[in-house]
Amino acid sequence: MKTNLILVAAMASSVGAFSVPGEQSARRQFLQTASAAAASAILIPTVASAEIAVPEQTKDYVFPSDWGLTYNYENDAARVRNHMVTATGLAKGADRMEDFGKNLKKEMIDFVSYYRRFPQVAGKPSFSTLYTSINVLAGHYTSYGYKYPLPEKRRKRLYQEYAEIDKSLKRNR
Incomplete structure (x- = not known):
């Protein structure tokens, strides 16, 4: 530039x-x-042609109680994705943000550790995109901790990946 x-x-x-x-x-x-x-x-910046549904940042969210794996790939991938979407949209100072991040990081690690062993799952587009998203979010938590929200640029990229994951999971049903 x-x-x-x-x-x-x-x-x-x-x-x-x-x-x-x-x-x-x-x-x-x-x-x-x-x-x-x-x-x-x-x-003058160019505008991306793809429209991304970006959830509104909010301090009011329901803390999930469905942490952990069911060992059914489609259900687990959708659950981890949904939890990641919530975590990505959390604003600074959100209620129990640190607890949410810690639970999510454990869930993401468990998901990757379990499913990457299966070639029929590891070869799916939804898995590879979810794996990339998990690395981005886990890296943010490692570098900045659980109390700091994601920067706008990273958040936007993750929402694009979440949309791709959702499409891939819907195609496989």
């Missing part, structure tokens, strides 16, 4: 080199227009 800004600034500053004092040439007009177009293309 920094390189792009320097490039645009250099283009804009070199516009005057091609003009005769007191007259605005076609070359100068072209370079001004081109540098303005380049600057707007670089500086």
Whole structure:
């Protein structure tokens, strides 16, 4: 990004080199227009085409009582995913956020430890995407602890992965 800004600034500053004092040439007009177009293309962020359903952050949530595995892959994957969606949306200061994170991390570790041993499960797209999401969330907990919410960029990426997991699980039913 920094390189792009320097490039645009250099283009804009070199516009005057091609003009005769007191007259605005076609070359100068072209370079001004081109540098303005380049600057707007670089500086205005592009919007992703995929729409992601992002749950609202809330301090009011129901602390789940269904922690642990049932040893049925589809049920366990859906349960872990749902718990991860809740954890991803928790705002700072949410009630029992630390307990939720600790329970979730244990559940995620149990899930991966159990299901990665089975080639028929480990080869599923839902498992590989869920495994990636688990690594991201567990890494956040390891680095920042359970009391700090996820940064917006990481949260957005996780919601995209959760949507993919949900689609994969629905296709297999």
